[in-house]
Amino acid sequence: QSALTQPASVSGSPGQSITISCTGTSSDVGSYNLVSWYQQHPGKAPKLMIYEVSKRPSGVSNRFSGSKSGNTASLTISGLQAEDEADYYCCSYVGSKDVFGTGTKVTVL
Amino acid sequence: EVQLVESGGGLVQPGRSLRLSCAASGFTFDDHAMHWVRQVPGKGLEWVSGISWNGDSVGYADSVRGRFTISRDNAKSSLYLQMNSLRAEDMALYYCAKDICSGFDCYYYYGMDVWGQGTTVTVSS
Numbered sequence: 001q002s003a004l005t006q007p008a009s010v011s012g013s014p015g016q017s018i019t020i021s022c023t024g025t026s027s028d029v030g031s032y033n034l035v036s037w038y039q040q041h042p043g044k045a046p047k048l049m050i051y052e053v054s055k056r057p058s059g060v061s062n063r064f065s066g067s068k069s070g071n072t073a074s075l076t077i078s079g080l081q082a083e084d085e086a087d088y089y090c091c092s093y094v095g096s097k098d099v100f101g102t103g104t105k106v107t108v109l
Numbered sequence: 110e111v112q113l114v115e116s117g118g119g120l121v122q123p124g125r126s127l128r129l130s131c132a133a134s135g136f137t138f139d140d141h142a143m144h145w146v147r148q149v150p151g152k153g154l155e156w157v158s159g160i161s162w163n164g165d166s167v168g169y170a171d172s173v174r175g176r177f178t179i180s181r182d183n184a185k186s187s188l189y190l191q192m193n194s195l196r197a198e199d200m201a202l203y204y205c206a207k208d209i210c211s212g213f214d215c216y217y218y219y220g221m222d223v224w225g226q227g228t229t230v231t232v233s234s
Contacts, residue, residue: 003153036220038154045227046146046154051209051220089154093218097168098144103153 004029004090004101011107017078020104022090023071030071034093037066037075041086049088050075082108111135111223113205118228121195129228131188131205139163139183142208142217145190147201148227157203158190159217166216173199195232202227 005023012018022029022037029035033053038046048057050066053073063078073092077084085108090101117129129145145157158179159168167179178191188205206221 032218034218038221040154045204045224046221047224048209048220048222051222055220057209057220057222091154091156091220097170098156098159098218099170100146100154100156 002099004092004099006088006090006101006104008102009105009107011109012077012080013109014080014082016080017076018080018106020075020077020088020090020106022073022075022092022101024073024092024099025071028071028092028094028099029068029073031095032093033068035066035068035073036091037064037073038089038091039084039086040089046089077106080108084108111207113207113223113225115203115205115225115228118203118230120231120233122234123196123232125195126191126193127195127230129190129192129203129205129230131190131225133186133188133205133207136207136223137211138181138186140211142210142215142219143179143181143188144206144208144217144221145179145188146204146206146221146224147199147230148204149201155201159208160188161216162213168217192230195230197232200230200232202229 037050040046054066207223209222210219
């Protein structure tokens, strides 16, 4: 099972909205509404931002939203802030196992 | 406070074995599936293994299937990863993580909402 495909980097100015894509296949992203997204700052453990495609855990800002269309899931960050600068990973159930995406570095200009 | 603390990492020779442990506290351990995830410094996350709340359902990444075994002891609120036939490519920081889904019909694929700080495995002769 190969990793899900994410853009290596995405950037935006404070206040803008950005979207990170996570492309899989009909065997993973396209088959299950079980996509999650994680934020990771350098030297820190990952943090769950979105689960089951579009659900936000308690305490996560509503500036973060998730969606899915076909074999591609997306994470949108609206009102970009300096503290959003981090690495972001998607993850999908693949049938008896999970697989992460390749990761996206978000830069706030 | 909800907490996961990994232990058991260290330096091991190729081909040898190591057992990682994860001690959970602050939540009802047997209500949740659990995961192991690893990360090579400077690289991405790799899901390693997951286990259902009662241990009846387990899953492994292709890269470790047949060499690693996940298990849990709900009476001790602990998660384990037995790693055999270790290779240089297994060298990484290993995280223990709790699945967000709670209940008897939850498995290891909803989302990982609590993470430990990780334990480092070094494979070298």
